[in-house]
Amino acid sequence: MTIAPDLRRTYLMNAEQEDIISHTRGPLLVIAGPGSGKTRSLLLLAMNLLLNKYAQPSELIICTYTEKAAREMQDRLLKFASDLAYHQDLASLHIGTIHGICKQLITENTHYTHIENDFTVLDQFTRQLLIFEEIDNICTPDTKRFLQWYWGSPWKVAGELGISFDHITEELLFDKLKETYGPTSPSSLTTDHDRLRYCLTGAYTKYQKILERRNFLDFAHLQKCVYNGLADPETFPHLTKGIRYVLVDEYQDTNYIQEQILIKLASATKDNNLFVVGDEDQALFRFRGATVRNILEFPQKFPGCKQIHLMTNYRSHQTIINTYNRWISSIDWSNPHGTHFRTEKHASSSSSQHKNYPAVCTMSQTDIYADAAQFAELVASLKEQGKINDYNQVALLLYSIKPRFSAPYIQALQKKDIPSFCPHTSPYFLHDEVCLMLGCLAWILTIEEDRNTNAEDNPFSDYLLTCQKQLQKAHLSYPQFHSTLQYMRKEIALRTQTPELEGKLLLDFFYRLITTSPFLPYIKGTRSHAAQPQNLEILSQMLQTFQRHYRASDTPSPDPHAGAHTFFHTFLRLLYNDEQNPYDASQQPLPLGHVPILTIHQAKGLEFPVVVVGRQDWLPSSSHSKRQKALQEFSHQPPFEPPTRIADFDLRRLYYVAFSRARSVLILSAVRKPGAPLASLWRPLPSWAQIDTKSLPDHDQLEEPFKPQPRYGFTSDIQLYTTCPRQFQFFRASAFAPSRKSSFFSGQLVHHTLEHIHRIARDGGLTTLDEPALAKIFESKYHALLQSYPLPIDSQQKTHAWQQILSYFQQNQKALQNIFAAELNVQFDRSTYVLTGKIDLLVKTADGIDLIDFKTHPRQDKNPALVEQYKQQLYFYAHALEQHPEHRPNRLFLYWTAEERKENALMEIPYQSEHRHALSNHLELVVSHIEEGNF
Numbered sequence: 001m002t003i004a005p006d007l008r009r010t011y012l013m014n015a016e017q018e019d020i021i022s023h024t025r026g027p028l029l030v031i032a033g034p035g036s037g038k039t040r041s042l043l044l045l046a047m048n049l050l051l052n053k054y055a056q057p058s059e060l061i062i063c064t065y066t067e068k069a070a071r072e073m074q075d076r077l078l079k080f081a082s083d084l085a086y087h088q089d090l091a092s093l094h095i096g097t098i099h100g101i102c103k104q105l106i107t108e109n110t111h112y113t114h115i116e117n118d119f120t121v122l123d124q125f126t127r128q129l130l131i132f133e134e135i136d137n138i139c140t141p142d143t144k145r146f147l148q149w150y151w152g153s154p155w156k157v158a159g160e161l162g163i164s165f166d167h168i169t170e171e172l173l174f175d176k177l178k179e180t181y182g183p184t185s186p187s188s189l190t191t192d193h194d195r196l197r198y199c200l201t202g203a204y205t206k207y208q209k210i211l212e213r214r215n216f217l218d219f220a221h222l223q224k225c226v227y228n229g230l231a232d233p234e235t236f237p238h239l240t241k242g243i244r245y246v247l248v249d250e251y252q253d254t255n256y257i258q259e260q261i262l263i264k265l266a267s268a269t270k271d272n273n274l275f276v277v278g279d280e281d282q283a284l285f286r287f288r289g290a291t292v293r294n295i296l297e298f299p300q301k302f303p304g305c306k307q308i309h310l311m312t313n314y315r316s317h318q319t320i321i322n323t324y325n326r327w328i329s330s331i332d333w334s335n336p337h338g339t340h341f342r343t344e345k346h347a348s349s350s351s352s353q354h355k356n357y358p359a360v361c362t363m364s365q366t367d368i369y370a371d372a373a374q375f376a377e378l379v380a381s382l383k384e385q386g387k388i389n390d391y392n393q394v395a396l397l398l399y400s401i402k403p404r405f406s407a408p409y410i411q412a413l414q415k416k417d418i419p420s421f422c423p424h425t426s427p428y429f430l431h432d433e434v435c436l437m438l439g440c441l442a443w444i445l446t447i448e449e450d451r452n453t454n455a456e457d458n459p460f461s462d463y464l465l466t467c468q469k470q471l472q473k474a475h476l477s478y479p480q481f482h483s484t485l486q487y488m489r490k491e492i493a494l495r496t497q498t499p500e501l502e503g504k505l506l507l508d509f510f511y512r513l514i515t516t517s518p519f520l521p522y523i524k525g526t527r528s529h530a531a532q533p534q535n536l537e538i539l540s541q542m543l544q545t546f547q548r549h550y551r552a553s554d555t556p557s558p559d560p561h562a563g564a565h566t567f568f569h570t571f572l573r574l575l576y577n578d579e580q581n582p583y584d585a586s587q588q589p590l591p592l593g594h595v596p597i598l599t600i601h602q603a604k605g606l607e608f609p610v611v612v613v614g615r616q617d618w619l620p621s622s623s624h625s626k627r628q629k630a631l632q633e634f635s636h637q638p639p640f641e642p643p644t645r646i647a648d649f650d651l652r653r654l655y656y657v658a659f660s661r662a663r664s665v666l667i668l669s670a671v672r673k674p675g676a677p678l679a680s681l682w683r684p685l686p687s688w689a690q691i692d693t694k695s696l697p698d699h700d701q702l703e704e705p706f707k708p709q710p711r712y713g714f715t716s717d718i719q720l721y722t723t724c725p726r727q728f729q730f731f732r733a734s735a736f737a738p739s740r741k742s743s744f745f746s747g748q749l750v751h752h753t754l755e756h757i758h759r760i761a762r763d764g765g766l767t768t769l770d771e772p773a774l775a776k777i778f779e780s781k782y783h784a785l786l787q788s789y790p791l792p793i794d795s796q797q798k799t800h801a802w803q804q805i806l807s808y809f810q811q812n813q814k815a816l817q818n819i820f821a822a823e824l825n826v827q828f829d830r831s832t833y834v835l836t837g838k839i840d841l842l843v844k845t846a847d848g849i850d851l852i853d854f855k856t857h858p859r860q861d862k863n864p865a866l867v868e869q870y871k872q873q874l875y876f877y878a879h880a881l882e883q884h885p886e887h888r889p890n891r892l893f894l895y896w897t898a899e900e901r902k903e904n905a906l907m908e909i910p911y912q913s914e915h916r917h918a919l920s921n922h923l924e925l926v927v928s929h930i931e932e933g934n935f
Contacts, residue, residue: 035315848890
């Protein structure tokens with residue numbers, strides 16, 4: 001129950017925070033209000049465990065709700081470690097979203113699952129696309145007819161099936177459904193709910209088989225894979241090995257399967273060290289399956305657990321706190337049948353010394369355009385009077401930022417030359433560079449001459465005409481460009497159908513096109529420099545996604561343009577018609593000089609000096625879908641909140657989050673008048689028109705937006721830049737998707753098989769490995785790679801890869817018996833960036849630890865430049881391991897797996913102190929070039 005002296009000296013903390021940070025044993029529940037320092041307290045608790053040696057980094061799991069929040073947690077933890085002179089390597093710490101933690105656990109334990117290396121995690125669109133393309137394999141004809149009657153078009157059915165599969169997976173309903181509807185005859189079904197459940201049971205069974213065959217996981221099955229492993233007594237010890245503490249932020253946003261996973265991970269020790277922090281008043285993600293009951297019923301799951309309330313707000317003016325306190329407590333939260341629907345609590349300010357000014361007021365106009373004009377005038381006047389010194393200090397929060405809600409505000413701000421930042425409002429496909437690129441590809445591949453007969457009824461057909469017009473404009477500006485396209489078109493005509501044409505055609509031409517004059521203005525520089533290539537980056541990722549889903553081997557066709565036609569008239573058409581915006585700008589830092597226009601959900605976790613909560617005349621509704629109602633009776637738990645009260649609960653929580661984002665000024669805005677539940681909150685508040693703005697506080701201190709500390713992989717970043725700065729610019733500084741070659745496939749096949757062998761041997765399973773077992777592993781890796789890469793190797797290359805595996809296994813039995821670590825993540829923290837890497841193998845010998853890195857080609861004695869590059873890689877690994885005395889290597893080796901004899905394959909690399917200094921100088925030079933954008 002002690003706080004490390006260095007930590008206590010370095011950071012201020014109140015009594016409740018001290019109580020949290022000093023907790024070391026048993027379950028802990030922290031109910032934390034807005035602005036109370038909950039995340040800081042959780043991370044300082046983690047640092048206290050490390051400083052007091054209650055845990056090593058590898059023994060901690062820290063998770064939160066969003067990837068952006070997880071990145072911030074990583075950087076804050078690194079900053080704390082630096083402040084406190086904690087020098088242990090934090091690379092082994094599991095930190096991220098719950099989905100991210102599950103992915104880490106699967107990656108580290110693939111040999112205990114049916115999942116193979118390089119598994120693909122499907123997002124919402126790619127999952128819907130997979131179901132759409134496989135609909136006839138997932139649904140019987142009768143099921144398909146019923147679901148189209150129930151939900152609509154095949155594309156709509158695919159989307160609803162995906163959401164239903166999520167619900168079945170996350171609520172662990174399938175076993176009950178299968179037990180009930182597996183033996184059921186369709187003729188015995190009497191209600192639509194029965195028919196829907198019957199159809200979902202059959203479709204889900206087939207969907208799972210497709211995921212396994214394709215080596216795919218959706219986000220729900222990513223969690224289900226870990227849950228299954230934790231529920232299996234044989235694999236549980238492997239997945240939980242070394243885990244001592246599980247720390248969870250935003251616990252109110254977890255769902256049923258996540259709760260079960262976290263509880264099982266924490267049960268790795270008898271103390272059940274599950275520390276959760278959250279606030280049921282800020283539970284916003286019911287629509288994603290989250291349930292507030294997890295945090296409210298935590299004390300029942302862990303009787304006698306320690307509970308702490310962290311309710312002192314260090315962010316907001318007392319009047320703002322009073323306002324959101326009054327709002328959240330304005331309804332009855334009691335539950336006569338069990339746990340109340342809200343914890344009894346009351347937020348308070350950290351200080352009574354607040355300047356006396358009207359910190360909360362209202363603003364209304366007769367219509368949306370007048371309301372938007374008044375908002376723009378407010379922003380301009382605050383800036384002119386010095387009440388803000390950057391436009392990003394005023395945020396407009398709306399329930400929805402679709403154009404019909406946000407466009408009037410954006411336009412009003414533009415009239416006053418005030419920039420705004422509003423994620424997802426700009427249609428992706430209408431950007432000039434996207435239209436131009438698609439116009440080029442369509443012309444080269446003669447797509448405009450190969451339309452569907454119903455194209456005139458399809459809005460995507462009109463979009464292709466827009467792309468053609470953009471191409472015609474480029475011809476006028478760049479006269480030589482047309483001849484370039486003609487050359488490419490003739491090249492297509494000369495090709496015959498090959499796997500390379502089908503699999504690599506689009507990305508090949510994409511990369512040739514972006515080096516031509518019309519596209520150069522979009523790709524020069526990086527995101528932080530002159531140009532912003534992100535729209536073209538997204539297009540390259542779409543092409544790569546298409547390659548993964550549509551491979552020549554799946555749909556052989558005599559038409560050399562068949563793959564390209566499918567890309568345009570199926571893949572892109574679905575994206576376009578569904579109005580998908582593939583770039584999640586809300587996960588990026590808010591730009592300086594722009595007024596943020598965000599949804600309340602996007603603003604969660606943020607704060608601003610001035611917040612305007614707009615359109616309170618338009619209140620969202622909350623309802624259960626037919627799907628949810630049909631599946632509810634198969635849930636493991638009865639409904640927690642009465643359906644008749646859910647809409648009111650959700651509205652209170654939504655605006656509680658919105659109001660608590662404000663630090664100094666909160667303005668409630670509506671067209672004409674607010675909705676009924678908000679009217680009583682408005683009545684006592686003054687109008688903005690009555691406010692003397694001179695009384696408002698000045699904001700001299702401009703807070704820099706959060707910028708994640710750069711992370712560079714030694715091989716993927718440092719060595720790529722050293723080899724080719726321009727490739728680094730495209731594939732790392734920017735996020736263009738690379739086009740893989742068959743040699744890459746072969747190398748991955750060898751590496752993945754070796755990794756599997758090493759992990760089995762490390763865990764004591766060497767006796768289970770013989771030639772047939774190796775062959776089975778090898779074939780499994782081969783078929784998994786076929787799902788990810790469109791260019792498989794030929795039979796000769798495959799035989800050569802197998803010979804490398806067999807030769808290695810036969811000649812290294814002693815080393816395989818003494819594996820100390822395999823695929824070990826390492827991290828080297830510098831003052832302004834972080835370097836990461838992964839070590840292939842550490843082996844115990846009589847003289848100490850041998851570090852071995854595998855290269856899947858013949859020994860390269862005659863290529864000193866390449867060998868020097870590999871030496872630097874080993875030097876980096878050795879340097880990073882100096883933080884770990886138990887891991888510190890005695891000798892460094894390269895192992896060339898393509899060599900038949902071990903004495904030729906194994907190359908020792910000497911390592912002295914001067915190598916470390918030379919490496920440090922090299923790293924600083926390369927990173928400085930990267931940061932300066934010298935490509």
